[in-house]
Amino acid sequence: MVLDLGQIYNGPYCSLLLAHMGARVIKIEPPDGESMRQRLPGEEIPAFVLMNSHREGLALDLKDPDGHDIFMRLVAEADVVIENYAEGTMERLGIGYDALAAVNPRIIVGSGKGFDPEGPWAGRLAMDLTVQAMTAVMSVTGFPDMPPVKAGAQIADIMGGVTLAVGVLGALHQRSRTGEGQHVKVSMQDAVIPALASNIAGYLETGGTLPERTGNRQNGLAVAPYNVYPTSDGWVAIFCVSEPHWHKLLDVMGERDRFGGEEFATMPRRAARMDEIDAVVESWTKVRTVEEILEILDASRIPSAPLLHVSDLLESQWFRRDGGMLEHVPHPTLHDARAFGSPIRLSASERRAITRAPYIGEHTGLVLSGDLGLTDDEIADLRRRGVVK
Amino acid sequence: MVLDLGQIYNGPYCSLLLAHMGARVIKIEPPDGESMRQRLPGEEIPAFVLMNSHREGLALDLKDPDGHDIFMRLVAEADVVIENYAEGTMERLGIGYDALAAVNPRIIVGSGKGFDPEGPWAGRLAMDLTVQAMTAVMSVTGFPDMPPVKAGAQIADIMGGVTLAVGVLGALHQRSRTGEGQHVKVSMQDAVIPALASNIAGYLETGGTLPERTGNRQNGLAVAPYNVYPTSDGWVAIFCVSEPHWHKLLDVMGERDRFGGEEFATMPRRAARMDEIDAVVESWTKVRTVEEILEILDASRIPSAPLLHVSDLLESQWFRRDGGMLEHVPHPTLHDARAFGSPIRLSASERRAITRAPYIGEHTGLVLSGDLGLTDDEIADLRRRGVVK
Known part of the structure; x- marks a missing residue:
């Protein structure tokens, strides 16, 4: 059982992946809803629905002593707690790792952070913009x-x-050997750094002489053609990794006379004349449609790709199918509600049929009675006092 | 034990995370090295060193029957195989999932894909550019x-x-209950889609009336100030999430007279006059240094962040410390070699001291003798025949 205190995207996406793989996840929100719901109070939010399938919804006031007690009773039964509150919030609520481990030494607490709380940037507000x-x-x-x-x-x-x-x-794997839980912390900043592998390696190799930004050109400016080119109705990425790609591209463009010579015969030579090469490729692409270009390039097996838009993803039958990444999920109030599928395909597991994200407190009664054995009267009293919703 | 057939970044990063958490990982490369090494044959590559700590290096020709046999004997002992070859390569090498499961039903094969092999984009060459x-x-x-x-x-x-x-x-968690392995597939395309949560939700909410690209402005163009502003020596991100932030910013800029009125008094009103607001903030930032600006904004607790460069990350004492994300690792030939640390901080586990990425075949002898019991003569013969290096 996973108790999910996550909000917005960071914590909820972690829980979503666990839920897709079969975990039971109880999403615990304050009675007025997590931050994501605050954007349009009282309405269902498409971003919330995207991210919160496979959850039981429990609305609970953790600042109330009875609410705190209910949470701790759930912790005693749980395997995992996921949270991405601001640094110090869990402790202020009396539910820091030490307090949870005291009632359940097997508990694993996963904390999503913005910046490493021990590092020099700890105090900065972590939002996607500042982390980027x-x-x-x-x-x-x-x-x-x-x-x-x-x-x-x-x-x-x-x-x-x-x-x-x-x-x-x-x-969890470690707990299966030791029997003990632990506190797991991941900061967004640390998690992003490995995606800069080429940029960091390029800097180390050249001492920072390459431009930091190269648009859609290769980071090291060492490959040409390699760019995203305008067409009459969109954009297409084209790149030639090997000599045969280049020669086939010259043939389909009909440019062997002008560009087939020695001065373009190796990748380093082409890279040195990148502007000329991009210009000739663009002059060929811009008078054709994406579809025409892909048909020609695919036939010659020249690496290329269309630039897709968000609308293309949403219209894709592949993405909106059952089990797709943007599965349509029936919803009483939203017109075309979608939910993120799992990017993880497991051969030995049945796919879990997608469920709609819970309304605020949709499963409060079920969890309090089913998991904690509260009576209807007790639950009604908690509701009346605003401890749960 | 993890057998890592990964190349470039996708497979190796998966294995690196497992290795940081304590897994024994044997990196299996062809005798002339994985694709990343091909960039500068015979030299050590900074990007390879970044990504391949905590590996034993085994160089093995999987196309040779004896090389294939050695691999299958290792599979019989292993828990996990990681690979990110092009679709069909594993099968052509006779090491597809079914072949591996036949010798070890407990084996878990993790396959990194570009596009879903069953989807409409399956045939396209998957590189970071095309997936983006x-x-x-x-x-x-x-x-x-x-x-x-x-x-x-x-x-x-x-x-x-x-x-x-x-x-x-x-x-692995499932195997602890069932005793059986399985084939796990993740495509890069599917893995990236959830990062478009705001873009997809924004499209669903508005029917695509918002601009697709908003530069450094908020995706929904609903928050102002929210941008990255030029300074006299760099860039700084500033945003006002709440009314107090806005009022404090007016005070530090000395702009209460011009911008303190009713026409800027709510977020929707400010969002409607975003150009004016960005202009006044920029006029204040561009005559100051990043350091001056952060000092002023931090003192007033107005959300802000400096724009850091790759060089800033590399110079950061925090990142280059033992256990940091860009830990310096002693290297015989590279001047300032760095290795990616683990973004995962586990309270109950000792940090694993970083090790230098292996040279090609650095541990071939150790693995063949230690794990498979081959004699020195047998290993020498395999080397002589080019089956291993």
Whole structure:
């Protein structure tokens, strides 16, 4: 059993992965809902529905002594607690790791952090924007003659969440030998750093002489063609990893006369004349549609890819199928509700049929009666006093 | 025991996380080295060293019948095999999941894929560039009046790798109950999709009326100030989540007269006049240094962050400490070799002291004698015939 105190994306994504693999997850929110619900109070939020399938919803006031007591009774039965509150919040609520381990030494607490609480950036507010700024992701993203720009995806939240799931499962594995739980911490900043492997290695190799940002060109500016080119109706990524790719591209573009010579015959020579090469590829792509270009390049087995939009993902029958990454989930109030599927395909496990994210407190009664044996009268009293919802 | 056939970043990062948590990992490369080593044959590669600590290095020709036999004997003893070859390669080498499970039904095979092999994009070459194009990460990154641009970090490789580690550990957990292994597959494309939570939810909420790319502004264009602003010596992220933040910012900028009125008094009103607000904040930041600005904003507890560069990360004493994310590792030939630490902090586990990535075949003799009981003569013969290195 996993008790999920997660909010927004970081903690909830960790719990979602565990839930997809079969864990029972009780999502515990304050009576007015977790932060994500605050955006549109009283309404269902598409982002909340995306991230909170496979949860039982329990709304509980942890600041109330009776609410605290209910939480601790659940902890005594649980395997895992997931949280991504600001540093110090768990302790202020009297539910820090030590307090939980005192009632259940087997408990594993997974804490999603923004920055390492012991490091020099500990005090900074951790949101996706600030973590991207302080991991150098921003400094390496964008065009060299333009300002740095964030990755438009919430990579810090999600990389932190999935890495936390690795730590929690590692701790479960260890517990199967030692019988003891532990506190697992993963900061978003630490989780993002390994994605800078090429940037860091490039800096170490060259002493920082390469531009930090290379747009859509290869980080080391060592491969050409390698870019995203405009077409008459969108964008297409094209790159030539090997000599045969280059020669086939010259043939389909009809440019062997101008570009087939010795001055373009090796990758280093092409890389040195990247501007000319990008210009000729672009002159060929921009008068054709994405579909035409892909048909021609695929036929010649030249590496390429269309640039897809969010709308393309949502319209994809593959993604919206049962078990797809953006599965349609029937919802009473939202028109086209989607829920994140599992990116993990397990050959020996049945897929868990997707469930709608809970309404606030949807399963409060079931959990209090089923797990803790509370009577209907006791639950009604807790509700009346606002301890649960 | 983990047998790591991973190459470049995706598979190796999965194995690295398992190794940091204590797994014994044997990295199995072809006698001429995995793809990453091909970049500079005969030299040690900083990116390889970053990603391959805690490995025993075994160089083995899987295409040779004796090499295949050695691999299968190791599989019989192993818990996990990690690979991220192109689709079909494992089967062509006679080491597909079914072949491995036949000699060891407890084996867990973790396969890192680019695109779902059963999906519509299965045939496309999966590299970080193409996966970013085909997940819409590129379409949501950059400024609205500029072309789409990739995230400069290798997020597809790394998110795929860490998600694969979740699946492998989940399968280990399941094996502890069932006694049986299974095949775990994670595609980079699927692993990246959840990082688009805000973009997807925003599309569902508005029907696609918001711009796909918002530069460094909030995805929903609903918060102001929220941007990355130029300073006299760099960039700083500033955002005002709540009313007090806004009022304190007006005070430190000395702009209460011009911007303290009713027309800026609520978040929706400020969001509607985002250009004016960004202009006044920029006029204040651009004549100050990052350090001055942070000192002023920190004193008033206004959320902000400096934009760090790769060089800042490498110079950080926190990151280069023992156990840091960019730990310095002594290396005979590389000047300032670094290795990725673990983003996972486990309270009940000793940190594993970092080790240098192996040279090609550095532990071949040790593994063949220690694990398989081969004699020195047998090993010498295999070397002579090029089956191992």
